[in-house]
Amino acid sequence: RAARCRTIAELRALAKRSVPKPIFDYADGAAWDEVTARRNLAAFEDVTLHPKALTDVSAVDLRTTILGGEVALPIIAAPTGLTGLQHPDGEVAIARAAHRAGTITTVSTMASCTLEEVAEASAGRRWFQLYVMSDRGLVDELLARATDNGYEALVLTVDVQVAGVRERDVRNGFSVPPRISLRTLAQGVAHPRWSAGFVANPRMVPANLGWEGSASATLAASVNKAFDPTVTWDDLADLRSRWKGPVIVKGVMRADDAQRCVEHGADALVVSNHGGRQLDGAAASIEALPAIADAVGDRAELYLDSGIRRGTDIVKALALGARAVMIGRALMYGIGAAGEAGARRAFGILDAELRVALALAGYPRAADLGMDAVSVR
Ligand code: HOC
Numbered sequence: 001r002a003a004r005c006r007t008i009a010e011l012r013a014l015a016k017r018s019v020p021k022p023i024f025d026y027a028d029g030a031a032w033d034e035v036t037a038r039r040n041l042a043a044f045e046d047v048t049l050h051p052k053a054l055t056d057v058s059a060v061d062l063r064t065t066i067l068g069g070e071v072a073l074p075i076i077a078a079p080t081g082l083t084g085l086q087h088p089d090g091e092v093a094i095a096r097a098a099h100r101a102g103t104i105t106t107v108s109t110m111a112s113c114t115l116e117e118v119a120e121a122s123a124g125r126r127w128f129q130l131y132v133m134s135d136r137g138l139v140d141e142l143l144a145r146a147t148d149n150g151y152e153a154l155v156l157t158v159d160v161q162v163a164g165v166r167e168r169d170v171r172n173g174f175s176v177p178p179r180i181s182l183r184t185l186a187q188g189v190a191h192p193r194w195s196a197g198f199v200a201n202p203r204m205v206p207a208n209l210g211w212e213g214s215a216s217a218t219l220a221a222s223v224n225k226a227f228d229p230t231v232t233w234d235d236l237a238d239l240r241s242r243w244k245g246p247v248i249v250k251g252v253m254r255a256d257d258a259q260r261c262v263e264h265g266a267d268a269l270v271v272s273n274h275g276g277r278q279l280d281g282a283a284a285s286i287e288a289l290p291a292i293a294d295a296v297g298d299r300a301e302l303y304l305d306s307g308i309r310r311g312t313d314i315v316k317a318l319a320l321g322a323r324a325v326m327i328g329r330a331l332m333y334g335i336g337a338a339g340e341a342g343a344r345r346a347f348g349i350l351d352a353e354l355r356v357a358l359a360l361a362g363y364p365r366a367a368d369l370g371m372d373a374v375s376v377r
Pocket of ligand 1: 079080081108110160162163164219220223274277
């Protein structure tokens with residue numbers, strides 16, 4: 001079924017039909033009025049391309065290097081929480097699809113699969129995304145497990161100081177572990193394929209945090225209980241000194257913060273507003289990128305997430321200074337639509353669109369894109 005989807009929008013539509021509404025809404029939804037989520041998409045329309053004429057584009061090359069290692073395309077799987085609710089293979093399926101596409105996967109602190117399961121299932125490059133918990137013993141344990149299981153980089157997310165208010169989740173009574181009610185049972189009956197997967201392998205809670213057996217609560221309440229809202233630059237300095245591999249800070253939206261991250265030894269930054277899922281009203285990530293690229297120069301690699309739905313979005317992000325993009329929702333839609341096959345389809349769609357977009361833009365090598373390729377309205 002996923003093979004018939006020609007665009008990420010079609011994968012989204014298939015996911016919407018395939019999984020219960022609260023599960024789809026968790027992935028698709030965003031904070032408050034979802035203004036920033038919409039802006040993440042719309043702002044790409046304000047970046048226009050200036051195609052270069054009379055260039056040989058017979059061989060398009062998507063390869064680039066990320067933190068010193070080559071990837072086949074400038075797309076990285078973003079960390080996504082509770083992915084196993086969309087499909088029980090969750091992060092394992094995303095890791096396999098990313099490896100097959102020739103790129104890196106990022107496993108979230110809130111992942112449905114354990115760090116060990118993902119490492120066993122895929123030999124591809126993998127990063128570990130950390131939320132700093134009040135229980136620092138748990139943080140130490142997660143870091144040790146990530147190191148032991150070959151996670152090469154630490155991605156510290158800094159935009160979930162407290163839980164964003166996602167009103168679709170509130171209205172749907174979305175909770176962790178899911179509360180079984182007449183309404184959810186009816187949703188299950190209406191989605192028999194999803195239900196069969198869920199019954200066979202119920203991925204009810206984040207798998208790495210010891211939440212099994214805990215009482216059902218809203219995701220926001222659980223996050224506000226577990227995450228540490230006192231995290232500051234001192235914590236970044238501390239993590240930098242303790243993590244031996246590269247450190248990536250995710251959720252940077254300001255040039256001054258970007259500079260400070262570099263001064264604290266960050267190797268890379270993800271320009272991100274968490275897909276509009278945290279502070280509604282925040283600028284679009286693509287709007288924040290140029291000033292950050294200007295401030296950071298070549299002192300750190302930049303990646304961008306939030307709003308990537310088309311190959312042309314990737315061209316624009318690379319031209320404005322990103323070395324690669326991260327995709328979250330595109331993969332969640334793929335997983336919801338068809339598990340690993342859907343995640344592969346998401347990579348396949350963006351790979352194919354990116355090749356055509358680069359050829360038409362007159363840049364056969366993705367890594368050659370620069371500011372001259374675009375203007376920002
Ligand atoms: C409500 C806060 O990244 C997501 C994940 C998990 C983050 C914490 C949820 O849902 O955006």
